[in-house]
Amino acid sequence: xxxxxxxxxxxxxxxxxxxxxxxxxxxxxxxxxxxxxxxxxxxxxxxxxxxxxxxxxxxxxxxxxxxxxxxxxxxxxxxxxxxxxxxxxxxxxxxxxxxxxxxxxxxxxxxxxxxxxxxxxxxxxxxxxxxxxxxxxxxxxxxxxxxxxxxxxxxxxxxxx
Numbered sequence: 001x002x003x004x005x006x007x008x009x010x011x012x013x014x015x016x017x018x019x020x021x022x023x024x025x026x027x028x029x030x031x032x033x034x035x036x037x038x039x040x041x042x043x044x045x046x047x048x049x050x051x052x053x054x055x056x057x058x059x060x061x062x063x064x065x066x067x068x069x070x071x072x073x074x075x076x077x078x079x080x081x082x083x084x085x086x087x088x089x090x091x092x093x094x095x096x097x098x099x100x101x102x103x104x105x106x107x108x109x110x111x112x113x114x115x116x117x118x119x120x121x122x123x124x125x126x127x128x129x130x131x132x133x134x135x136x137x138x139x140x141x142x143x144x145x146x147x148x149x150x151x152x153x154x155x156x157x158x159x160x161x
Contacts, residue, residue: 008076019071022047022106025146032073032101039077042098047106048136051122057140057158058127061074063111066108068100107144109155131161 035043036152046067049060078097113120130137137160148156 010076013014019108021110022108023147024106025104025139025143028101028103028105031103032105035099035101036075038071039075040097042072042074042078044098045071045073045102045105046101047071047104047108048133049110050107050130051110051127052158053122053124053127055153055157055159057130057160058122059130059133059136060110060113060122061126061128062132063130065104067106071105074096107136107140129161 002019029045032043035041044067046065049063049066051058051060113122113126128141140160145156
């Protein structure tokens with residue numbers, strides 16, 4: 001962050017934390033970026049924790065929505081300070097002037113349950129079929145599934161119910 005701050009000092013330049021295991025919704029992410037109008041602005045974005053369980057695309061029930069506090073798009077004068085939150089992730093310290101984006105911006109494809117410094121397999125009673133979130137199911141079918149099919153991904157054949 002300090003390197004980015006020095007490199008682009010004085011410019012309105014946005015920085016976002018991106019996870020490799022998240023698929024971003026282009027329209028929502030663009031709308032979140034549009035909320036940055038000055039170098040002091042900062043927008044928090046969140047998404048859904050999804051997983052593959054028994055060849056089905058599911059939602060992680062105990063924490064279906066993730067992000068917000070550590071997934072940010074920031075103007076250059078409002079960059080976060082990062083620190084280690086757990087052995088497997090980086091988190092931020094207190095951050096001023098954060099406006100939340102109202103919708104979800106991604107699907108986070110989790111392989112294991114990772115909360116409170118515990119990494120484990122998912123339990124059957126903590127997963128929710130994607131069909132219980134119709135808008136997320138539609139987003140997957142219309143925007144993400146075509147990309148998975150084009151890439152010939154094995155995830156293109158997952159069951160949704």
